[in-house]
Amino acid sequence: MSFQITKGLFKFDFTDQHAILGVPLDAEFNDIRKRYMKIVRRLHSDTCPFENQAEKDKANEFLSKVVNPAYNKFSKESDRKEYGLLVDMIAKRTVKEQKTLQLESEAAKQLTTAKDFQEAYKKTLAELAEKQYESIEHSLDIIAQISEINMVYLLRKEQKGPIASQPQQASKATTTATSAPPPKAPAAPPAKSQDSFVEQACRRVEGLMSTKNYAKAILELKEALNRDPKHSKSHALLGMCYLEQKQATMAKIEINKALALNPQEPTALEAKKKLEQSTAQPATTAKGQKRGAKPQAKAGKAAADNKKTDKKVGKKTDPPKSEGFFGGFFGGLFGGSKKK
Template identity: 50%
Template sequence: MSFEINQGLFQFGFTDNHAILGVRPDADFNTIRKRYMKIARRLHPDTCPFDDPRQKELGKQLLAKLVSPAYNQFSKENERREYELLLKTMGDRVVKEQHTMRLHGEAAAQLRTAGNFRQLYDTLLEERVEQEYESPEKALERIGEISELNLVYLLRSRQGSAPPPPPPPAKKPEPAQRPTPQPKVSFVDKACDRAAALAETQNYASAILELKDAVKREPNHPRCHGLLGSMYLKQKQPKLATPHIKKALQLDPAQPEALEAKKELDKMGGTSTGKGKTARNSKGGKKSDKGGGGLFGGLFGGGKKK
């Protein structure tokens, strides 16, 4: 069962865990934990109030695929810090791309131009949190509405208290031929494109955060692993790069980012192990470097143990 949300921060390919749990973007962990426990009791098949088997199964799926993963992101300190950094980056991006963002709900549009937006945000959020998981069938709709509020809240927080001018009225589209449907781009493909763009500005740390979130969604995506391995190499972390490059080439032997990263990794391995040379032992003798192959030799071939 797939849960796809295209409103609010989700439209930028960002998983809005605060919206999934129904908490403010600046909520502390104790608040997040209490909210998670309340939702878990509501959705868990042993404690949920749903009599309809379909509702009970949908609640179970929501808990397993959305709510618990969102809470796990906050419960581990390292992952929580990474997520907070990614959220900050997303806030900066929202400011730059505010003219392209889409708002579907009236509440978010109202918050967009409100004077005291912080007070209004709290009121609108509270109203939607109360109903977020009342009906499993409407949960995704409620999460999308909350994420729209979070999107506008992040934008307004970075712009200051003055409301921005309202957007110009949309022009009615002229009658035209029906456009050819474009192939749908997946969340992971979008994340890979964003990571590649970040790498061009040498923002490797943010690129790694994008890719780590994406690879959790789709563990067998060759380009995601290839890029992640390449980013770790840029950060001088060959040990972290190696398994991702290996995985990428297992999934797609012609994956370009992985092949390029493997060349760089082989060079690094050859330098550190003295590939093709001999090393002197502590007694002054020579010890041959048989079965070499650099840091990557043990993963992609090389001599066998006898």
Template identity: 40%
Template sequence: MSLRIDRGLFKYDFIDHHAVLCVPIDADVKEIRKRYLSIARRLHPDANGSVSPTDKQLASEFLSKLVNPAYEKITTERSRAEYMIILSHMGKRLVQEFTSVELHTETGKKLATAPESTIDSLYKSAIAKIAETQYENLHHIPQVIAQISELNLVYLMRTAGKSLTTPNPLIQSTMNSGPLTPNPATNTTAPPPAPPPAPAPENSAVEHYLRRAQTLIDKNQFPQAQVELQDALKLEPKNSRCHSLIGLVYLKQNRLKMAKVHFDNALKLDPNDQTALSWKPKIDKALSQQSGGAKVTTPPNSTGKQPDKSGGGGLFGGLFGGKKK
């Protein structure tokens, strides 16, 4: 099953699980569960005996690869908390990009310009209406999810604006003209210097990603660890630890050039990063030998098969002493 959506929140490399289930962003777990059971009954292979085997297979894949993961993500306590933190950050970011966001649906445009007092009711009634037919036509599901995600995007922009002390037009003019300065007539004392930025809290979303990635690395589950770290870097592109760990993950997968890029970034951000300091010289040496035309030949193994060239030997084996963990 190929599902490509480039509208709404998906346009920002974000999987909009609320759009997959067609529930409001502020829906509680009970409401989400009710909606999930409704979708699961509709997509179950035995729900409609008249459909073709191809459509039954497609429905089963939508349920197992799209709906089930979405439900788990936004109902499991820990993952739900992380997910909502990310949504909150996205809402604040989107407020600043309000004028550059392109909307494709009339409902989305209407929600973007609706009076503040009607935003909630307009948004939730639109979501409820789409939910009635979301999974009726399996071949239209991606387009419907894109439509819902666009509504979620607009709703995030509008509701994030409520928590700001300045209305959207002032935000835009401030972005164009620079920071506001105090009025000398009303403020004759210089403001105190800004305190240094506080360190990220231990329970931040990025910390959760890093902990999960480290656990996966310890289990030699490198592709899964790579996904976690890529998500973390979307939140904090200048996190040296993220770059260091993903460099290690690429190294373990014998992707030396990618490993070098991230170890370089880690050292630029933190010259004392021990992981990067330890591995970067070895990678530089290996890449130098590779570019210089060094060639390692290995005889066939005892089974008569040619050696695996995917990363178990050669440069990778040399870096790790030829051992597999």
């Protein structure tokens, strides 16, 4: 069974976990957990109400492959924060790309002009969620509808006003282009918008890096690489971010990917040079300390040897304390060893 969805926020190469669980984008974790438990009771093979075994198997598969991974994104606080940042970035994209957005569900179209869009959003979503898992055959379609109203909600929240029916106008423009041959040229912009999005993401990342906001920069780059996995500069910038966060292994992986795609990528070459310097510096310092220690040891040993020599010389050359004039005279006259 295929679980692919291409409507709503899913068209941005983004998995709309809120739509899968049928909860609002601003839902608290406790509400998400309650909703998840309700879906589990509906889809689990031990508790699902479906009589047909084939339907039970589909329900159980949907639970394990779609619903459980969605809930896992919210089960940890760190994952929730990261996912929240991704939703914020998607919201900004909806504003930039709203002219190319096309809405299919009537609920999403009505939400574009609803006076109190937040109240209308929650009401519409609750109605869709109520019948979301009544039949597995229709579950994907309802998830797509919820994701469409999520997209409109984010767009209106960012714009702080009605959308002025732009998505519907885009749909009409497509119909006109089909009937009249000349306007076929506008079919090219989607590819350009994809390229321009990645380039714009790189420029945003460079700004984030200048303020040392590497965590958000990494999220931006991961989103860009989802759109274009072979973008060498994105890999290079990601490697640079990892390098700044002292993650040398991850940095090396991304830098190598960038150079494999484009051996002359300037950012990748610069990042590689910094990586080599950072890994070589500790080794050089350690060697310098060892080399510096040897002359000191030798100097210390030489000083100790000199002291010993001075003591020996002192013993041989110093005259006996009892020697005077006669001692020196008779000692020289009758010199020799004393008899015992």
